[in-house]
Amino acid sequence: xxxxxxxxxxxxxxxxxxxxxxxxxxxxxxxxxxxxxxxxxxxxxxxxxxxxxxxxxxxxxxxxxxxxxxxxxxxxxxxxxxxxxxxxxxxxxxxxxxxxxxxxxxxxxxxxxxxxxxxxxxxxxxxxxxxxxxxxxxxxxxxxxxxxxxxxxxxxxxxxxxxxxxxxxxxxxxxxxxxxxxxxxxxxxxxxxxxxxxxxxxxxxxxxxxxxxxxxxxxxxxxxxxxxxxxxxxxxxxxxxxxxxxxxxxxxxxxxxxxxxxxxxxxxxxxxxxxxxxxxxxxxxxxxxxxxxxxxxxxxxxxxxxxxxxxxxxxxxxxxxxxxxxxxxxxxxxxxxxxxxxxxxxxxxxxxxxxxxxxxxxxxxxxxxxxxxxxxxxxxxxxxxxxxxxxxxxxxxxxxxxxxxxxxxxxxxxxxxxxxxxxxxxxxxxxxxxxxxxxxxxxxxxxxxxxxxxxxxxxxxxxxxxxxxxxxxxxxxxxxxxxxxxxxxxxxxxxxxxxxxxxxxxxxxxxxxxxxxxxxxxxxxxxxxxxxxxxxxxxxxxxxxxxxxxxxxxxxxxxxxxxxxxxxxxxxxxxxxxxxxxxxxxxxxxxxxxxxxxxxxxxxxxxxxxxxxxxxxxxxxxxxxxxxxxxxxxxx
Numbered sequence: 001x002x003x004x005x006x007x008x009x010x011x012x013x014x015x016x017x018x019x020x021x022x023x024x025x026x027x028x029x030x031x032x033x034x035x036x037x038x039x040x041x042x043x044x045x046x047x048x049x050x051x052x053x054x055x056x057x058x059x060x061x062x063x064x065x066x067x068x069x070x071x072x073x074x075x076x077x078x079x080x081x082x083x084x085x086x087x088x089x090x091x092x093x094x095x096x097x098x099x100x101x102x103x104x105x106x107x108x109x110x111x112x113x114x115x116x117x118x119x120x121x122x123x124x125x126x127x128x129x130x131x132x133x134x135x136x137x138x139x140x141x142x143x144x145x146x147x148x149x150x151x152x153x154x155x156x157x158x159x160x161x162x163x164x165x166x167x168x169x170x171x172x173x174x175x176x177x178x179x180x181x182x183x184x185x186x187x188x189x190x191x192x193x194x195x196x197x198x199x200x201x202x203x204x205x206x207x208x209x210x211x212x213x214x215x216x217x218x219x220x221x222x223x224x225x226x227x228x229x230x231x232x233x234x235x236x237x238x239x240x241x242x243x244x245x246x247x248x249x250x251x252x253x254x255x256x257x258x259x260x261x262x263x264x265x266x267x268x269x270x271x272x273x274x275x276x277x278x279x280x281x282x283x284x285x286x287x288x289x290x291x292x293x294x295x296x297x298x299x300x301x302x303x304x305x306x307x308x309x310x311x312x313x314x315x316x317x318x319x320x321x322x323x324x325x326x327x328x329x330x331x332x333x334x335x336x337x338x339x340x341x342x343x344x345x346x347x348x349x350x351x352x353x354x355x356x357x358x359x360x361x362x363x364x365x366x367x368x369x370x371x372x373x374x375x376x377x378x379x380x381x382x383x384x385x386x387x388x389x390x391x392x393x394x395x396x397x398x399x400x401x402x403x404x405x406x407x408x409x410x411x412x413x414x415x416x417x418x419x420x421x422x423x424x425x426x427x428x429x430x431x432x433x434x435x436x437x438x439x440x441x442x443x444x445x446x447x448x449x450x451x452x453x454x455x456x457x458x459x460x461x462x463x464x465x466x467x468x469x470x471x472x473x474x475x476x477x478x479x480x481x482x483x484x485x486x487x488x489x490x491x492x493x494x495x496x497x498x499x500x501x502x503x504x505x506x507x508x509x510x511x512x513x514x515x516x517x518x519x520x521x522x523x524x525x526x527x528x529x530x531x532x533x534x535x536x537x538x539x540x541x542x543x544x545x546x547x548x549x550x551x552x553x554x555x556x557x558x559x560x561x562x563x564x565x566x567x568x569x570x571x572x573x574x575x576x577x578x579x580x581x582x583x584x585x586x587x588x589x590x591x592x593x594x595x596x597x598x599x600x601x602x603x604x605x606x607x608x609x610x611x612x613x614x615x616x617x618x619x620x621x622x623x624x625x626x627x628x629x630x631x632x633x634x635x636x
Contacts, residue, residue, distance in 0.1 A: 018138060021035055026081070034046075034047055035106065037127055042084060042104075061085050061178060063132075078117060082106045082124055087102070098272070099268070134284075154186045154187075155208075156214075157189050159220045162247040170270050197227065202228075221244050222303070231502070234503060243277045252542065255543075258272055260536070261276060276634060277632055283634070288627030289631040290625065295512070305535060347598075348559065350594040351519065353595050355593055506623050509621050523559075530558075532557050557591070558589065562588070
């Protein structure tokens with residue numbers, strides 16, 4: 001069979017066309033298509049027709065051929081295969097939208113020789129891969145195998161107990177096929193004990209991988225982050241790109257990422273999150289993300305999600321007994337705690353951040369419809385595992401998977417396959433301004449706190465709203481009382497002295513046994529709950545901070561205090577999914593921006609959590625560190 005000449009489009013189209021050929025429809029007889037590759041899409045049309053169909057490269061995850069799939073030629077067929085894997089966003093029948101897998105296959109049969117057809121198909125694959133990697137190519141580019149972008153390499157940390165024990169199933173059934181389509185090289189470590197991920201990242205040479213991906217809930221990423229920050233080379237280690245795929249009870253960071261990108265999350269969170277992560281990996285894209293350092297009298301840890309005390313922390317930890325119920329355990333825990341609705345006496349201090357009014361900003365964001373990405377399952381931040389280094393690292397098992405080592409062929413019964421011919425009630429609260437502290441700072445690492453001299457005068461955060469006595473905003477009385485809680489000071493003073501460690505200096509925080517500076521706001525009352533967070537979502541259905549972004553360098557503090565009724569709590573809980581619960585606070589709570597905070601409990605021992613993990617109960621303080629870590633996430 002002689003080679004066929006490809007037809008030419010008009011001059012305007014040709015100027016943006018990188019490649020153009022005639023291919024046959026796969027398994028569709030003699031139907032032929034004119035296929036064009038442009039910088040934005042693969043466009044194909046039946047020869048002789050004017051109705052074009054488009055595969056936007058923004059939806060394409062990978063491209064493979066007979067060569068990359070290791071397919072042998074048939075005796076009576078010299079054609080090669082060109083297959084494109086895409087995940088277009090489609091509207092659902094009832095409401096919303098979601099991505100679904102579409103395979104578009106062409107028969108490359110221009111030549112009589114199988115080898116020549118494979119060479120042509122490979123030329124197309126190289127061109128598509130270059131565009132997916134963000135490279136600039138033109139019609140004059142020589143598309144040879146040497147031009148193929150380096151394959152991204154990822155270290156995957158898989159918690160098989162995540163998501164009611166279904167994390168491994170999700171990974172093997174959904175994630176690995178998609179990674180093979182994108183031609184990602186990966187090593188998989190299955191965590192075998194509590195603290196395993198912490199031990200691995202703390203001691204492993206990470207230079208062999210381009211990033212670390214956690215397949216679990218937020219708890220496993222909490223281990224990874226603190227493991228990176230516990231290394232002597234923490235400054236370099238924490239810059240290792242990190243990603244997460246939702247396979248836990250609480251998937252707050254995944255939901256926050258998808259929300260920031262306007263990507264739907266409710267229908268198939270694993271598919272959407274994997275798609276977003278792989279698109280970023282192909283281009284080598286990362287985004288900076290804030291970390292919050294949180295210290296107690298005995299240790300320092302790092303958080304990417306939240307600190308919680310009171311109602312929400314109780315629900316998170318106490319519902320562990322009902323883990324067999326899956327995400328429904330949080331509903332049961334919420335109802336159980338709502339019946340007793342405990343109050344927690346304590347003192348909350350924070351350093352206000354200058355900027356726009358939080359409430360007005362939240363109203364504007366929600367009115368613009370940005371909050372339309374609504375999860376459907378009630379969940380809460382996960383409590384995965386606690387630190388434990390009493391196990392031998394030799395039990396770590398790894399495996400490598402890639403498209404070239406064995407492509408994952410997925411049955412068409414489960415996925416949509418498209419050929420080019422078809423589409424597929426207590427005393428009132430009190431707000432005080434505390435006296436200035438001695439010029440000191442906390443400089444420490446996980447499990448350690450070290451105090452050293454540093455100037456605190458450069459602290460930003462004066463806000464006239466508080467100094468003017470705007471009691472409507474805080475729902476409290478403002479005074480200039482500079483007395484501190486004796487019980488809290490005594491507890492901090494009697495604690496063992498902190499030790500040296502790693503990590504950046506906490507320049508906004510005074511030593512724990514010293515009062516907060518005079519430009520901080522202090523509220524002493526009975527609280528229902530306190531949440532300090534740096535992202536928009538705390539879990540799938542816990543959209544509590546619409547103003548938060550991943551690298552804004554501020555914390556958002558929300559709290560409910562004495563006077564909150566069970567009816568009001570039910571109203572707040574019912575609106576968690578749409579991002580408007582702060583509008584139900586009234587005079588019993590508030591939603592504010594801050595740079596640092598301190599919580600000094602007076603109530604007898606209770607529960608406090610950091611990223612869903614239980615921490616020591618007692619005085620706690622923290623501050624934001626802007627853009628400390630790199631998140632595997634598209635830039636556009």
